[in-house]
Amino acid sequence: MTPLFSSCLASSARRAAACGLAAALACAAAPAQAAAPTSPQATLRTAVHYVVPPFVGGAKVRTPEAVDTQLAQALADQLHARLQTTPISILKFGGGAQPATPEGAGSSFTIPAQADLALVSMPDGATPPASTVAIDTKYVSRxxxxxxxxxxxxxxxxxxxxxxxxxxxxxxxxxxxxxxxxxxxxxxxxxxxxxxxxxxxxxxxxxxxxxxxxxxxxxxxxxxxxxxAPPANAKSSLAFIVPASQAETIATAKDLVKQWRRQDYLNALNKKRVQDIAFEVYLDQVIPDCH
Missing domain, CATH: 3.40.190.10 (Periplasmic binding protein-like II)
Known part of the structure; x- marks a missing residue:
């Protein structure tokens, strides 16, 4: 057994305690930031590419692919709001039918009426919708x-x-x-x-x-x-897309991104997520009965 996966029973117990809320927030370290209030006064309705399903008791803990929910939650915490995610059902860049399509500039998506902002992976050269501000989180996907x-x-x-x-x-x-x-x-x-x-x-x-x-x-x-290796021109950058009228949200998002850069938060988050994913694979492949 490797050092990373030693003490299976103890590690599983720790993960179960730490990850009981939802797979979307599985064991992710959070940067120093304002804690979410116990009785938030507002809801931050955020449109994302993929809404992580609610965790069901007894199901396997699974770390989601996207960091969207974790980053949106961090912004909601800073705004003392409760996070509510909703899917972006139509998202096209440069005429492509998928958000991963790298070719072309321009965009043809709108923030859904039921959302306050969006968190979107934007290919190089893409532009946000009119009357919005894009705040690049510096999380790059290829x-x-x-x-x-x-x-x-x-x-x-x-x-x-x-x-x-x-x-x-x-x-x-x-x-x-x-x-x-x-x-x-x-x-x-x-x-x-x-x-x-x-x-x-x-x-x-x-x-x-x-x-x-x-x-x-x-x-x-x-x-x-x-x-x-990633194909040429396949880079996408995750960005908050906020209506220009939401000055407080824009300022808070910009400050939060600066904080992430100072703390190297995204790098630390990725390392922690990879450890969790590797551990989940290990449990299923090697010791499926270890709880």
């Missing part, structure tokens, strides 16, 4: 594939007809079939997708490169070190 080290797949084009695992909370579901002819298998969370890769259920797993690069540092993933 698609990356990992495979068994002995794979014969050397390019994205060679994914045609091959089975690729993705998670429904990520940006890449639907894009791999459309762009490369891959056969997609969509799982609830990164841990499920990566477990399928380890057990031979797919030829490759595609997730954000910031997460996968950190994952491949772990010795347990040495046999899955073959990669496909």
């Amino acid at each position: 698609p990356m594939a990992i495979m068994r080290s002995d794979t014969a797949i050397k390019s994205w084009e060679q994914l045609k007809g091959r089975t690729v695992c993705v998670s429904e909370g990520g940006l890449y579901a639907g894009t791999l079939a459309a762009q490369y002819g891959a056969v997609e298998k969509i799982y609830k969370a990164p841990a499920d997708s990566l477990l399928a890769l380890r057990t031979g259920g797919c030829d490759a797993a595609v997730h954000d490169d910031v997460m996968l690069k950190e994952l491949l540092k772990l010795p347990e993933w040495k046999k899955f070190s073959a990669t496909l």
